[in-house]
Amino acid sequence: MKTEMIKLAGDVPGNEIELRVLRFEGKAGSAAPSAYLQSSLHGAELPGQAALHFLLPMLQQAEADGRVEGSITIVPQANPIGSAQWLAHQHLGRFEFFSSTNFNRSFPLLDSLDTSSLIAPDAPKPLAERLKAQLLRLALPHEIVLDLHCDDESENYLYIHQAFLPEMYDLASALGSTAILSWDSTADAAFEEACAHPVLHLPDEERRKRAVTTVEFRGLADVDIDTGKADAAGLYKYLVHRGVVRDDNTRLERNFAGPVVPLENVEMIRAPRGGMILFHVDIGAEVQEGDKLVTVVTIPGDPSGDITLAAPQAGRILTRRSSRYIRRGDDLMKLLGSRRSDGARPGSLES
Ligand SMILES: [Zn+2]
Numbered sequence: 001m002k003t004e005m006i007k008l009a010g011d012v013p014g015n016e017i018e019l020r021v022l023r024f025e026g027k028a029g030s031a032a033p034s035a036y037l038q039s040s041l042h043g044a045e046l047p048g049q050a051a052l053h054f055l056l057p058m059l060q061q062a063e064a065d066g067r068v069e070g071s072i073t074i075v076p077q078a079n080p081i082g083s084a085q086w087l088a089h090q091h092l093g094r095f096e097f098f099s100s101t102n103f104n105r106s107f108p109l110l111d112s113l114d115t116s117s118l119i120a121p122d123a124p125k126p127l128a129e130r131l132k133a134q135l136l137r138l139a140l141p142h143e144i145v146l147d148l149h150c151d152d153e154s155e156n157y158l159y160i161h162q163a164f165l166p167e168m169y170d171l172a173s174a175l176g177s178t179a180i181l182s183w184d185s186t187a188d189a190a191f192e193e194a195c196a197h198p199v200l201h202l203p204d205e206e207r208r209k210r211a212v213t214t215v216e217f218r219g220l221a222d223v224d225i226d227t228g229k230a231d232a233a234g235l236y237k238y239l240v241h242r243g244v245v246r247d248d249n250t251r252l253e254r255n256f257a258g259p260v261v262p263l264e265n266v267e268m269i270r271a272p273r274g275g276m277i278l279f280h281v282d283i284g285a286e287v288q289e290g291d292k293l294v295t296v297v298t299i300p301g302d303p304s305g306d307i308t309l310a311a312p313q314a315g316r317i318l319t320r321r322s323s324r325y326i327r328r329g330d331d332l333m334k335l336l337g338s339r340r341s342d343g344a345r346p347g348s349l350e351s
Contacts, residue, residue, distance in 0.1 A: 001060055006134060011098075011127050017080040019131070021138060022056065024063055024072040026244070032070035033209060035244045036142035037235070038135065039075075041104050041149065041191060043082030043093020047217035048148025050228030051235055052076045058236050062245050070244040073142060078135055079103055081128060096128045102351065104149070107132050107194035111201055113140050136194055144211045144242060145195045146171075146235070151216045151334075154319040155283050157181060157258075159214040161196045165260065168211050172256035174238035175215065175231065178284070179258045179318060179336055181266065181349075188348045190214065211242070219283075220322060259316070259336055264344040267312050267335040273298045274328045280308075283320055287311045287335070294332055313337040 006019040026032050037055075039048030052074055062068050077083055082093035082103050095102055108118060118133040119125050139145050151157075155178040160168050162184040172180055187193040196212040217231055239245045241252035271277070273296055280292040287293065291311045299305030315337040326332065331350055 001056075001063060006121070008121050008127060008130055008134065015127075017127065017131070019075065019080060019134065020077060022074040022076070024059055024068045024074075026068055026070040026072070027066065028069040032243050033143040034071040034073075034141070035144040035146070035239055035242070036073045036139040037075075037146045037148065038078040038139070038191075039148035040083065040093075041078045041135075041147060043079055043085060043103070044091045045093070045148075045150045045220065046223045047150045047219075047227065047231065048215065049076050050223050051148065051217065051231035054229045054232035055235050058232060059245070062247065067246040068244075069246055071142070072239070072244060073138060075135070075138065079131065081131060098126065099128065101128065102188075103128070104190045105188045105348070107136060107189045107191050109189055109194055109197045110136075110140075111198060113198045115140055132191075132194075135191065139191075139195050140198065143209055144239075144244065145192075146211075146213055146215055147191050147195075148215045148217060150218055150220055150222065151319045152322045153219040153221075153283055154216060155179070156218050157216045157318060159183060159187070159192060159216070161193075161200070161212065163200055163207060164196070164211060164213070167208050168213065169256045170241055170252060170254055171211060171213060171215075171238050172258065173254045174241060174252055175217075175234040177256065177258060179316070180256075180260045181263055182260050183263050186347055190348060219319075259338075261336045263349060264340045265337045266318075266344075266349055267315065267333075267337050267341045268331050268343060268349055269293055269309055269333040269335060270343070271296055271326050271328055271330045271332055272307055272309075274326060274330075275305075276300065277321065277324050277326055277332060279320060279333075281317050283317050285317045286315070287317060288314050293317075293335070296326070311335060312342065313339060 002023045004021040157179045192214040240247045240250045276297040278295045295308045315335045319334040321332045
C-alpha cells in the first residue's frame with residue numbers, strides 16, 4: 001500500500017488541507033476492475049470510515065499474499081474542510097461554512113471520463129471547488145466507485161442510478177442493504193451523479209461492468225467495532241465478487257430481496273410546524289396508510305397544539321430524524337412507498 005498526501009492550499013494563507021490517499025496497485029492491470037472507496041464527504045459521517053478502518057488491514061493482507069488483482073484507491077476522510085468545521089462545540093459537516101453549499105452537491109458533470117477539463121488544485125477557485133475536482137480526478141479512473149455516507153437514524157440502504165440495475169444487486173447483497181433507492185434524472189450533481197454521468201455515455205456492455213453508488217451505512221450513531229468489522233467484511237466480499245481481490249474462501253450469495261424504490265415513491269414526512277417530535281414508529285417498521293408516524297408538540301403542556309402526522313401510504317420506515325427538536329418544514333422521516341408520493345419533486349430528496 002502506498003500513501004499519498006495531496007495538499008491543497010487554503011483560500012487564505014495558513015489554511016492548507018491534506019487529503020490522505022491510500023493506493024493498492026493491482027497485479028492484473030486493466031484486466032481486473034479497479035475500485036475507489038471514500039468516506040466522510042459530510043465530515044462526521046463515520047460508519048463508512050469505521051468500515052474502511054477495518055477493511056484496510058484485510059486489503060494489506062491480500063496485497064501481502066499477492067491477491068490484489070485490480071487497483072484500489074481509498075480515501076478514508078474525503079473532506080478535510082468539513083471534518084474541521086466545528087461551531088460552539090458542535091460538528092457541522094454537511095454544508096460548507098463559506099458558501100453554505102452542501103459538500104455533496106454541485107460537483108462538475110463531465111460527458112466523458114477525461115478529467116483534463118477539471119479545475120487544477122491551484123486554480124483561482126474556492127477550496128471546496130478545488131477539493132471536489134480533486135476527488136473526481138481520483139475517482140473517475142476506477143470502474144467501481146463507492147461513496148460511503150450515512151443517514152440520520154437509518155437502515156442500511158443504497159442510492160443507485162437505474163442504469164446500474166439489476167447488476168448492482170450484488171453490492172446490496174454483500175452489504176446486507178435493506179433497500180435500493182433508484183434514480184434516473186438528477187441528484188443535484190452529488191458526487192455519485194458526477195461519477196455516474198460520464199459512465200452513462202458509455203456503451204451498455206462497458207457500463208454493466210461498472211458500479212457507482214452512494215452507500216448509506218445506517219445512522220450517524222451506528223459506529224462501533226462489530227458494525228465496522230461487519231461492514232468491512234461486506235465491502236471485502238463485494239471486491240472479491242467483482243474480481244478486484246482474489247479470495248477463494250469468500251463467496252457472495254446474491255440474496256438481496258429488498259425493495260428497489262424510485263425516488264418519487266419515497267414519502268418525505270415534513271414538519272408542518274416546529275417544536276418537539278415524538279415518534280410513534282421506529283425505523284424498519286412496516287406501516288399501513290393512515291398509521292400514526294410522529295407527533296409534533298407545538299405548545300408544550302397543551303395537547304391541543306399537537307399535530308400528529310399519518311402515513312400517506314403503506315410502506316417501510318427507512319429513516320428518522322435524530323434530533324427531537326425541529327423547525328417548520330424539516331424532514332422528519334423517509335417512508336418507502338409503492339406509488340408516487342404526492343409530494344414528489346425533482347432532484348435529491350434532501351437539501
Ligand atoms: Zn452524507
